[in-house]
Amino acid sequence: MKYQNPDIESSYAEHDLGKDLYEAVLKHKPKKIIEFGCLYGYSTIAMAMALEELRQGKIIVYDLFDKYQYKHSTKKVTQENINKYGLQKYVELKDMDFEKWLKNPEPFDMMHFDISNNGEKLEHLYGAVKPFIDQGAMVYFEGGTKERDNIDWMNKYGFKKMTESNVPYEVVNAKFPSLSLIKKI
Numbered sequence: 001m002k003y004q005n006p007d008i009e010s011s012y013a014e015h016d017l018g019k020d021l022y023e024a025v026l027k028h029k030p031k032k033i034i035e036f037g038c039l040y041g042y043s044t045i046a047m048a049m050a051l052e053e054l055r056q057g058k059i060i061v062y063d064l065f066d067k068y069q070y071k072h073s074t075k076k077v078t079q080e081n082i083n084k085y086g087l088q089k090y091v092e093l094k095d096m097d098f099e100k101w102l103k104n105p106e107p108f109d110m111m112h113f114d115i116s117n118n119g120e121k122l123e124h125l126y127g128a129v130k131p132f133i134d135q136g137a138m139v140y141f142e143g144g145t146k147e148r149d150n151i152d153w154m155n156k157y158g159f160k161k162m163t164e165s166n167v168p169y170e171v172v173n174a175k176f177p178s179l180s181l182i183k184k185i
């Protein structure tokens with residue numbers, strides 16, 4: 001499926017960061033993608049468009065859905081958005097808390113991590129998935145720039161900044177809210 005900026009509410013939409021996720025999938029050709037944090041499905045749909053183009057692969061999406069106390073979607077609404085694009089065969093939505101998943105992480109080829117990220121969450125993720133990264137898995141995550149680190153709620157709650165974390169990464173697209181990549185060094 002040719003890429004189009006998904007018509008779904010998302011902080012990624014203004015600068016079309018979905019295109020970077022789409023291109024990442026075409027480049028790495030992952031058989032198994034894990035996504036943490038889909039909200040209404042913007043990033044999921046962007047990646048699934050590339051799987052449709054490749055005619056292979058699956059995205060396992062973990063989210064808290066209506067158990068998340070801040071801005072969230074329901075599984076039903078997000079599933080309907082994915083269906084509107086005809087991409088349901090590439091996506092499985094599951095209820096899962098990232099903190100729980102960390103206790104028994106499963107392997108993957110590519111991950112997109114977007115759960116109101118901060119430096120601490122990023123360090124927890126990296127600690128758990130480093131063995132997979134060392135075997136070639138790619139981890140894309142929302143954020144990674146100083147601009148993103150300095151948004152209101154990061155400063156208000158005093159969260160650790162991603163730019164000050166001990167996680168080695170490169171910024172793929174610096175346009176707000178930015179997208180970054182952790183890969184084997």
Ligand SMILES: C[S@@+](CC[C@H](N)C(=O)[O-])C[C@H]1O[C@@H](n2cnc3c(N)ncnc32)[C@H](O)[C@@H]1O
Nearest residue numbers: 010037038039042043063064068097098114115
């Ligand atoms: C910023 S939104 C994701 C945006 C989405 N990727 C997009 O393209 O628009 C954050 C999402 O993370 C989910 N979330 C927050 N904490 C979580 C956790 N501990 N485990 C799983 N999902 C979580 C929320 O329910 C919400 O849907």
